[in-house]
Amino acid sequence: MSAGGSDGTADRPADLAADGECPEQAGSSLPAAELPRKRKGDVEERSGTHGQQSVDFQMDDDLSRSEGEDQQVKMKCFREPHRQIEKRRRDKMNTLIDELAAMIPACQPMARKLDKLTVLRKAVQHLKALKVGTGSAFTDTTSKPSILSHDDLKHLLLRAVDGFLLVVSCDRAKILFISESVSKILNLSRLELTGQSLFDFIHPKDINKVKEQLSSSEYPRQCLIDAATGVQVQVDAPARPPLLSTGARRSFFCRLKHSRVVGKQDKHFLPCTSKKKDSSRYCTLHCTGYMRSCPSSQLDSECDGEMESSDLSCLVTVCRLLTPVSHQPPKELTIRPSEFVTRWAIDGKFTFVEQQATTIIGYLPQEVLGTSCYEYFHQDDLLHLADKHRQVLRSKEKIETRCYKFKTKYGSYVSLQSQWFSFTNPWTKEVEFIVSSNQVISGPGHTKDEEAGNSKALQEDTKQIPIIPGLSSGLGTMIYAGSIGTQIANELMDSYSRMNSSPSSGACSPFGPAQEKCPVVSPLTSTSASSREEASGSSSQSQCDSRTAAGASSATSESLAAVSRININPIQGETSQLDLDLVPGLSSFSSDEAAMAVIMSLLETDVNMGQSGDFEDLHWPF
Amino acid sequence: MKADKEKRRMISRDAARRRRRVESEVFAELSRLLPLQQSVQDHLDKPSVIRLTLSYIRMHTLLKGITGKKAEASHAVKCEQVMESGEEWRGCDRGRDDEEKKTDDVEASEETNMFLRILEGFLIVLSTEGDMIYLSDNVSKYMGLTQTELMGHNIFEFTHPCDHEEIRNNLRLTAEEVWCGAKRDFVMRIKGALTHRGRSSNLKSATWKVLHCQGRAKVCVAPSSVSCLLLTCQPLPLSHTLLSTHTFTSQHSMDMRFTYCDQRITLLLGYSTEELLGRSIYDLCHTLDTNCLTKNHLNLCLKSQSVSGQYRMLVRGGGYVWVESHSAVIPSVRPSKSRPGAHQPLCILCVTYVLSGVEEPSLQLSLDQTVHRYLR
Numbered sequence: 001m002s003a004g005g006s007d008g009t010a011d012r013p014a015d016l017a018a019d020g021e022c023p024e025q026a027g028s029s030l031p032a033a034e035l036p037r038k039r040k041g042d043v044e045e046r047s048g049t050h051g052q053q054s055v056d057f058q059m060d061d062d063l064s065r066s067e068g069e070d071q072q073v074k075m076k077c078f079r080e081p082h083r084q085i086e087k088r089r090r091d092k093m094n095t096l097i098d099e100l101a102a103m104i105p106a107c108q109p110m111a112r113k114l115d116k117l118t119v120l121r122k123a124v125q126h127l128k129a130l131k132v133g134t135g136s137a138f139t140d141t142t143s144k145p146s147i148l149s150h151d152d153l154k155h156l157l158l159r160a161v162d163g164f165l166l167v168v169s170c171d172r173a174k175i176l177f178i179s180e181s182v183s184k185i186l187n188l189s190r191l192e193l194t195g196q197s198l199f200d201f202i203h204p205k206d207i208n209k210v211k212e213q214l215s216s217s218e219y220p221r222q223c224l225i226d227a228a229t230g231v232q233v234q235v236d237a238p239a240r241p242p243l244l245s246t247g248a249r250r251s252f253f254c255r256l257k258h259s260r261v262v263g264k265q266d267k268h269f270l271p272c273t274s275k276k277k278d279s280s281r282y283c284t285l286h287c288t289g290y291m292r293s294c295p296s297s298q299l300d301s302e303c304d305g306e307m308e309s310s311d312l313s314c315l316v317t318v319c320r321l322l323t324p325v326s327h328q329p330p331k332e333l334t335i336r337p338s339e340f341v342t343r344w345a346i347d348g349k350f351t352f353v354e355q356q357a358t359t360i361i362g363y364l365p366q367e368v369l370g371t372s373c374y375e376y377f378h379q380d381d382l383l384h385l386a387d388k389h390r391q392v393l394r395s396k397e398k399i400e401t402r403c404y405k406f407k408t409k410y411g412s413y414v415s416l417q418s419q420w421f422s423f424t425n426p427w428t429k430e431v432e433f434i435v436s437s438n439q440v441i442s443g444p445g446h447t448k449d450e451e452a453g454n455s456k457a458l459q460e461d462t463k464q465i466p467i468i469p470g471l472s473s474g475l476g477t478m479i480y481a482g483s484i485g486t487q488i489a490n491e492l493m494d495s496y497s498r499m500n501s502s503p504s505s506g507a508c509s510p511f512g513p514a515q516e517k518c519p520v521v522s523p524l525t526s527t528s529a530s531s532r533e534e535a536s537g538s539s540s541q542s543q544c545d546s547r548t549a550a551g552a553s554s555a556t557s558e559s560l561a562a563v564s565r566i567n568i569n570p571i572q573g574e575t576s577q578l579d580l581d582l583v584p585g586l587s588s589f590s591s592d593e594a595a596m597a598v599i600m601s602l603l604e605t606d607v608n609m610g611q612s613g614d615f616e617d618l619h620w621p622f
Numbered sequence: 623m624k625a626d627k628e629k630r631r632m633i634s635r636d637a638a639r640r641r642r643r644v645e646s647e648v649f650a651e652l653s654r655l656l657p658l659q660q661s662v663q664d665h666l667d668k669p670s671v672i673r674l675t676l677s678y679i680r681m682h683t684l685l686k687g688i689t690g691k692k693a694e695a696s697h698a699v700k701c702e703q704v705m706e707s708g709e710e711w712r713g714c715d716r717g718r719d720d721e722e723k724k725t726d727d728v729e730a731s732e733e734t735n736m737f738l739r740i741l742e743g744f745l746i747v748l749s750t751e752g753d754m755i756y757l758s759d760n761v762s763k764y765m766g767l768t769q770t771e772l773m774g775h776n777i778f779e780f781t782h783p784c785d786h787e788e789i790r791n792n793l794r795l796t797a798e799e800v801w802c803g804a805k806r807d808f809v810m811r812i813k814g815a816l817t818h819r820g821r822s823s824n825l826k827s828a829t830w831k832v833l834h835c836q837g838r839a840k841v842c843v844a845p846s847s848v849s850c851l852l853l854t855c856q857p858l859p860l861s862h863t864l865l866s867t868h869t870f871t872s873q874h875s876m877d878m879r880f881t882y883c884d885q886r887i888t889l890l891l892g893y894s895t896e897e898l899l900g901r902s903i904y905d906l907c908h909t910l911d912t913n914c915l916t917k918n919h920l921n922l923c924l925k926s927q928s929v930s931g932q933y934r935m936l937v938r939g940g941g942y943v944w945v946e947s948h949s950a951v952i953p954s955v956r957p958s959k960s961r962p963g964a965h966q967p968l969c970i971l972c973v974t975y976v977l978s979g980v981e982e983p984s985l986q987l988s989l990d991q992t993v994h995r996y997l998r
Contacts, residue, residue, distance in 0.1 A: 096669055150731035153745070159840060205979055249859070253977050288741070342909070352908075366991075369988065423916070435912060
């Protein structure tokens with residue numbers, strides 16, 4: 001055999017196109033596209049390390065075993081998938097070569113496509129040229145060779161993480177070390193901060209919190225979470241609190257002073273500062289890290305009068321600026337004055353009213369909360385709005401109403417137009433509430449005359465009871481505004497209970513006339529909530545069970561099918577405050593998957609814990 | 623006749639052999655030029671060599687704009703200083719001397735290593751198509767696969783299919799976003815080839831690992847403007863973190879209704895723990911943050927872990943506080959080792975950090991806050 005590379009293809013049968021494609025050398029290659037589910041003798045899905053040779057052997061075996069026509073057929077069946085594997089490998093290699101050619105300046109101006117060998121040779125030249133350019137970064141023999149120089153890595157890391165490294169002593173929160181990147185985050189130089197007390201820069205209200213995180217020996221009640229059971233573990237402080245020892249993890253948020261000029265990207269919807277005498281600006285940082293004890297000889301000499309050779313406890317953290325959440329309005333902080341958002345329960349009763357509403361409807365939120373929205377709708381609009389109400393409860397879409405009149409506190413009406421969206425709990429798939437985004441429609445102003453005219457019209461109209469389909473029975477019962485919403489809600493609840501529970505639940509038909517005039521239904525009462533929870537709990541249980549029965553593979557395909565309907569990503573650049581298009585809700589996913597993921601992640605937590613303590617070999621940069 | 627055929631076949635075989643040999647030699651030369659340890663270089667297969675070469679070139683192009691400028695700038699400053707002090711100008715034209723460079727480099731490397739260690743995550747540079755151009759070498763600690771095994775591959779080969787759409791959306795970068803350094807923050811599931819003892823297994827027995835990815839877009843100024851995403855990926859540990867007084871834990875059923883809440887919520891938000899049981903978290907939060915909560919909830923249902931981002935929880939007497947929750951789905955009963963895969967009732971465990979003081983304490987926005995409670 002010739003030297004230079006494994007040349008096992010010399011014996012390959014002639015009908016396999018051989019353009020010099022060598023079998024891959026044994027090594028760390030991972031053609032990860034083929035998720036291995038290997039079985040011996042399975043030609044289809046081999047990862048390719050020894051594929052060639054074993055296939056050859058198998059084919060030989062086959063040849064000797066079968067005879068006649070069967071032999072031909074069997075060989076063909078064997079080679080087909082093998083040919084495909086070969087083809088895939090070749091295609092992949094060709095793609096890689098093309099990509100390489102695209103990246104190398106020397107290869108680009110060529111009109112025709114270059115052959116593989118030439119591209120490779122040019123790549124070699126290019127790498128040599130690059131090495132000369134970068135100088136000593138790669139000729140440094142003491143440090144491990146790596147794709148990126150440390151400087152470059154540092155630069156990239158800091159760009160990705162808006163943060164800095166901070167080491168503080170535990171006793172007085174003295175800043176022992178802070179990385180240079182702090183100047184970008186807080187606009188304070190590293191020099192002015194090193195050696196100072198951290199408390200000088202923390203928001204006054206967070207000082208206690210940080211104190212606690214630094215020295216837990218003073219706080220006897222230490223709460224930890226045991227992730228396996230979710231139980232809080234109370235640990236009474238022993239003589240040498242284990243939490244203070246090396247490896248104990250810390251994670252907390254705190255606000256630090258900064259003197260950054262507020263730029264365009266800084267308009268976060270983050271906690272605002274107290275607008276009192278102290279006009280400092282604060283930014284919120286997430287600090288995660290570990291406790292570490294370090295011999296004080298490594299620290300600067302200021303404190304060596306007091307401490308001799310005793311170990312000093314300190315906290316090493318990475319402080320990271322919080323990502324401004326992208327679906328909150330980053331650009332316009334001011335909310336348009338003619339818009340407000342409300343939330344109602346499924347029966348139309350207000351459960352949440354934004355403060356801007358007051359300027360528009362005159363009522364304070366607390367005056368309106370708990371009352372039905374139907375009490376404020378103009379009679380002319382009741383029919384239309386009830387219809388939309390019914391629609392929104394059954395639809396996953398945003399429902400837009402026509403322009404309608406809303407009664408203000410002073411008796412006049414304001415013209416509004418709203419978008420309603422029903423929020424469905426992702427797990428139970430039941431509607432929990434409706435969110436309404438309301439805009440004032442400016443038109444001809446509501447003058448006093450008009451109001452008088454309106455109220456007259458109202459008086460006339462009250463003679464005529466509006467017929468709302470499905471609600472009024474022919475018995476001529478007076479429809480109270482509030483009951484409209486309740487009725488519609490009941491219809492929905494009935495449809496849920498019909499769907500979920502057994503036939504013995506005795507649910508009444510949704511469109512039957514109300515036997516009781518105004519059934520007191522509020523899905524938010526704890527009793528009904530808990531019974532609903534039970535119902536939904538058991539229903540989701542039964543749904544889970546049926547899915548389990550269906551098998552894991554169908555569950556996966558279900559969730560795969562659901563992907564097309566999910567759009568979790570909030571990055572849409574919408575200017576509207578409440579992006580109601582965002583989450584239409586899931587149609588299906590498998591709770592088995594959730595269970596499996598949980599088990600796996602629990603196994604991971606063991607790994608994480610094991611990693612907490614290996615700081616012995618850290619060489620301190622100061 | 624047959625002899626002719628045979629002869630021709632032999633010639634072509636020899637030619638092919640020669641071609642392959644030359645090709646292997648070029649591959650070997652290329653792999654030796656890669657800045658990797660020799661032991662790694664020797665074991666690379668051909669596609670890997672190309673992948674790593676591509677990564678190396680791409681990273682170089684990406685960083686060329688920055689490091690070139692930086693080196694020039696610091697060099698210029700140094701020369702100025704030398705001039706001012708009137709000292710003899712000795713060999714400034716070659717840049718700073720090697721000794722200094724080395725110390726700087728060592729410092730940078732220590733700081734970066736420590737940073738990555740404390741951050742408990744790895745760095746990944748993604749192209750807009752999802753190619754993992756670069757990964758920091760500590761990736762092996764989290765994924766069980768080494769830097770050289772992963773670099774150059776596409777991230778979609780390693781992540782859960784149901785997360786692909788979300789990842790694709792996050793990779794999409796408009797020109798404006800790139801120039802502003804737009805940020806990204808999402809959770810995804812990636813293959814992890816680690817055993818529960820922390821040892822590397824192989825891809826065959828890979829399990830899904832949940833990673834929280836945060837970072838921003840980056841563009842390189844050089845000729846071909848390449849934009850990519852820089853992300854740090856961290857697993858989300860919940861265990862054994864000391865919780866401060868401004869934090870409370872709660873447990874919820876899968877529909878996010880409270881099943882348990884620790885007492886600290888009373889001090890922080892004013893609700894008694896009993897009145898919360900059975901209440902949905904969606905009722906207790908500002909309506910404008912519904913989307914944030916829904917996204918969090920969906921992440922939990924699909925991926926079993928989530929970080930919520932900041933949202934507002936309403937305080938009992940009025941007003942609200944900004945909070946952030948880190949949550950995970952856990953079995954409500956301790957899993958038995960003997961039946962790991964069995965179907966178990968699940969619940970959600972949340973650790974909620976209060977970020978701010980009470981804002982607008984006189985504002986009553988929701989039903990729960992009003993003095994005269996409508997309910998019950």
